[in-house]
Amino acid sequence: MKRLNNTEIESIYLQAKANRIIDGSEKSVIFYSKNLLEDRLSILSRCFPSNSLHAVAIKAQSNSDVLHHIVSLGYGLEAASIEEVKLALAAGCPNEKIVFDSPVKTREEILYCHESVPGLHLNVNSLAELERIPQNFSAKLGIRINPLVQTDAPEIFDVVKKNSKFGVPVTKRQEIIQACMKYPVSGLHIHIGSGIRDFSGNVAAVKMMVELADEINSLKEKNEQQIDWIDIGGGIHFESEDGEFSVREFAETLKKETGIFDRYNVITEYGAYVHKHNSFAVSRIEYVLESELKDIAHTAFIHLGADLFLRKVYSSLPIHYPCFVMGKAEVSSEEKYNIAGPLCFAGDYLYYDLPLPKLAEGDLFVIKEIGANTLSMWSRHCSREEPGFLFC
Ligand SMILES: Cc1ncc(COP(=O)(O)O)c(C=O)c1O
Numbered sequence: 001m002k003r004l005n006n007t008e009i010e011s012i013y014l015q016a017k018a019n020r021i022i023d024g025s026e027k028s029v030i031f032y033s034k035n036l037l038e039d040r041l042s043i044l045s046r047c048f049p050s051n052s053l054h055a056v057a058i059k060a061q062s063n064s065d066v067l068h069h070i071v072s073l074g075y076g077l078e079a080a081s082i083e084e085v086k087l088a089l090a091a092g093c094p095n096e097k098i099v100f101d102s103p104v105k106t107r108e109e110i111l112y113c114h115e116s117v118p119g120l121h122l123n124v125n126s127l128a129e130l131e132r133i134p135q136n137f138s139a140k141l142g143i144r145i146n147p148l149v150q151t152d153a154p155e156i157f158d159v160v161k162k163n164s165k166f167g168v169p170v171t172k173r174q175e176i177i178q179a180c181m182k183y184p185v186s187g188l189h190i191h192i193g194s195g196i197r198d199f200s201g202n203v204a205a206v207k208m209m210v211e212l213a214d215e216i217n218s219l220k221e222k223n224e225q226q227i228d229w230i231d232i233g234g235g236i237h238f239e240s241e242d243g244e245f246s247v248r249e250f251a252e253t254l255k256k257e258t259g260i261f262d263r264y265n266v267i268t269e270y271g272a273y274v275h276k277h278n279s280f281a282v283s284r285i286e287y288v289l290e291s292e293l294k295d296i297a298h299t300a301f302i303h304l305g306a307d308l309f310l311r312k313v314y315s316s317l318p319i320h321y322p323c324f325v326m327g328k329a330e331v332s333s334e335e336k337y338n339i340a341g342p343l344c345f346a347g348d349y350l351y352y353d354l355p356l357p358k359l360a361e362g363d364l365f366v367i368k369e370i371g372a373n374t375l376s377m378w379s380r381h382c383s384r385e386e387p388g389f390l391f392c
Pocket residue numbers: 057060078101191193194195233234235236269270271272273
């Protein structure tokens with residue numbers, strides 16, 4: 001799986017400057033590598049059967065150039081809101097490759113999909129939502145199930161707890177089966193959480209869905225709508241194509257342990273895995289406050305903070321974006337820096353006590369692996385301008 005090293009990052013930046021796409025005076029710029037995006041997507045295609053639909057989660061990265069490129073390569077998009085359905089359409093995504101998953105769809109939104117986006121996949125979040133589905137629904141209808149499995153997703157991303165707001169608990173098996181007999185349901189959907197490395201919970205959940213779909217289909221007449229697709233969600237933060245916790249190991253485990261690929265079309269909804277490593281931000285160091293006390297770090301101010309890195313600053317998630325200073329050797333130094341963001345509140349720091357080469361105004365501070373859940377979460381607090389975005 002490709003990664004950008006510091007030398008490659010510097011050369012991408014210098015190339016953009018040489019080509020006059022940037023002039024170097026920008027407060028901050030975000031770069032996103034087309035090549036790495038293609039690498040991540042092609043790994044999914046290599047590891048899963050060719051008829052799988054990889055609908056990339058828009059919420060992780062909603063830049064329109066990136067969405068267009070994903071679509072131009074034949075992949076789909078997963079929308080968490082009607083606004084994201086419209087982003088998918090604007091990116092040229094064919095209706096059949098859009099998956100609409102919002103947990104709070106309005107009647108008007110469902111009607112809009114029925115009238116204007118026939119063929120899209122729509123997953124209801126509850127059995128009550130099925131009552132909002134129009135007669136002769138033109139979209140493909142799925143039910144999100146909460147499989148109630150164990151996951152190593154961090155607490156705020158664990159959506160399969162007993163009190164989760166997502167999906168119909170699998171313990172309501174009879175109600176789910178009855179709903180599938182009453183409505184034209186053709187799919188089952190799960191997404192168990194984000195930040196997952198140990199995917200045994202996902203495998204267990206998929207196995208449950210295959211058994212449930214098999215049971216539903218066995219109760220249907222031949223001319224009735226069968227379950228023919230299973231959406232297995234996203235959330236696994238694969239680190240490699242092969243080996244332990246890899247995309248291939250996951251796909252092969254599903255094949256061996258669940259039989260899903262033999263009987264069902266599969267949809268995936270990866271976000272962070274697809275985008276995380278493909279992007280980096282470069283911010284000018286505006287100025288440095290030298291500390292006069294030996295045990296207190298200096299403070300370097302940059303132009304990105306809690307506006308771009310909401311999860312890092314506002315949550316207790318252990319997020320560490322690798323970083324370096326462009327053009328300065330990566331020597332460890334006795335100098336320690338706190339890296340402060342530009343927002344007017346005390347907690348707006350990205351790093352504390354970071355050993356760095358001596359910093360000065362105008363140095364370029366690079367923050368890596370920022371492709372997922374950063375710019376798509378941009379916060380307007382303090383009303384600062386969004387950084388420029390180069391898809392190259
Ligand atoms: C329904 C659904 N699908 C897919 C995703 C993407 O998850 P990840 O970016 O962790 O792969 C999310 C993230 O919250 C989600 O809620």
